Amino acid sequence: MTTNLQTTVPSQDMLYGVEQVMVGTVTFNDTTAKIIGGLPAGGIVLGAVVATGTAFNAATTNNLNIGQTDPTGTVANAYAALLAIGPVGTIATPVAALATNVPLSRPTNVTVTYVPTGGGQNAGSAVVVVRFVVPR
Amino acid sequence: MMMVANLFTDIPTQDIALRSVQAMSGQINFNTPANTAVIGEIPPNAVVIAVIAATTTSFNAGTNNNLQVGQSDVFPGGAQNLSAYVIAQPIGPVGTVQAAIGTTGVPVPRAQAIVLNYAQSGTPATQGLATVVVLFVVP
Numbered sequence: 532m533t534t535n536l537q538t539t540v541p542s543q544d545m546l547y548g549v550e551q552v553m554v555g556t557v558t559f560n561d562t563t564a565k566i567i568g569g570l571p572a573g574g575i576v577l578g579a580v581v582a583t584g585t586a587f588n589a590a591t592t593n594n595l596n597i598g599q600t601d602p603t604g605t606v607a608n609a610y611a612a613l614l615a616i617g618p619v620g621t622i623a624t625p626v627a628a629l630a631t632n633v634p635l636s637r638p639t640n641v642t643v644t645y646v647p648t649g650g651g652q653n654a655g656s657a658v659v660v661v662r663f664v665v666p667r
Numbered sequence: 668m669m670m671v672a673n674l675f676t677d678i679p680t681q682d683i684a685l686r687s688v689q690a691m692s693g694q695i696n697f698n699t700p701a702n703t704a705v706i707g708e709i710p711p712n713a714v715v716i717a718v719i720a721a722t723t724t725s726f727n728a729g730t731n732n733n734l735q736v737g738q739s740d741v742f743p744g745g746a747q748n749l750s751a752y753v754i755a756q757p758i759g760p761v762g763t764v765q766a767a768i769g770t771t772g773v774p775v776p777r778a779q780a781i782v783l784n785y786a787q788s789g790t791p792a793t794q795g796l797a798t799v800v801v802l803f804v805v806p
Contacts, residue, residue: 548681550688550802575692575721575763575800626719626765633761634721634798664719664800666692 542571542638544665550577552660557595557616557643559587559655564600564607564642570663573634576610576641577662582621585656591649593617597661598631601639606631613646616657634666678741680710680778682805688716690800695734695783697726697795702749704783708741710805712774715781717802718753721763724796729789732759734766736801738779745777749784758785758797774806 543553555567570576579597587593597611609631611624626632643659681691693706709715718736726732734756737749748771756766783799785792 547683547685547687548690549683549685550690573798575719575798577717577719577765577800577802626763628762628764630760630762632721632763633723664690664692664802666690666798666800 540569542569587655589647589652697792726795728787728792735784
């Protein structure tokens with residue numbers, strides 16, 4: 532057996548000077564950060580769109596964090612903090628005016644984390660679209 | 668040996684002709700000379716749909732730390748409006764913000780250079796760096 536040498540998430544960049552998207556899913560089970568893709572060094576996150584297809588049903592709040600992680604650091608809510616995603620439907624969040632929403636000089640992984648409160652969650656699924664550009 | 672003059676004196680317009688949202692980007696520093704940061708050129712009739720500024724080193728002028736984004740016609744003597752798209756977007760603190768597009772940010776039937784400007788007031792800044800992204804489409 533050959534060892535798998537692909538041990539990191541590759542950065543996504545089509546090099547065409549256009550807005551790009553990264554797409555992943557989040558479910559009620561994803562209460563720890565789930566990587567949905569790799570953001571190249573210098574990539575700027577413009578915002579996100581979240582389409583909830585199955586309602587999240589925690590008793591009190593059903594929120595989503597979008598953040599980043601890499602060997603240098605982790606900020607689980609770097610790009611969106613406690614975005615309400617409970618009901619079925621689609622929401623768009625603009626550029627997050629957060630001090631943590633800054634381009635990094637290194638590639639990083641984009642993560643999504645479901646943050647419920649009140650307990651009892653046993654359903655919920657959404658598609659998360661992260662919009663970004665890579666300056667050049 | 669005869670020297671040939673460089674005929675490539677203009678910034679080419681950017682358009683990949685794929686009907687997608689395109690991005691133009693560049694950096695603005697606290698000491699970039701006023702109205703000199705040309706980050707690219709949009710084609711005739713292009714529509715600027717968003718301007719995003721990501722400040723990675725805070726700007727520290729005493730009173731205001733603002734970004735202006737404007738246009739300059741590429742032909743000599745052409746019109747210039749250095750705040751056509753963004754009049755005064757605060758960009759002082761570290762972080763990313765989306766600027767409002769001004770009412771003068773309308774498509775025109777000629778190519779335009781996109782120009783960034785750091786507009787400060789109060790005690791002069793000694794630091795500050797931001798990457799500015801201009802999103803546009805070409806009808």
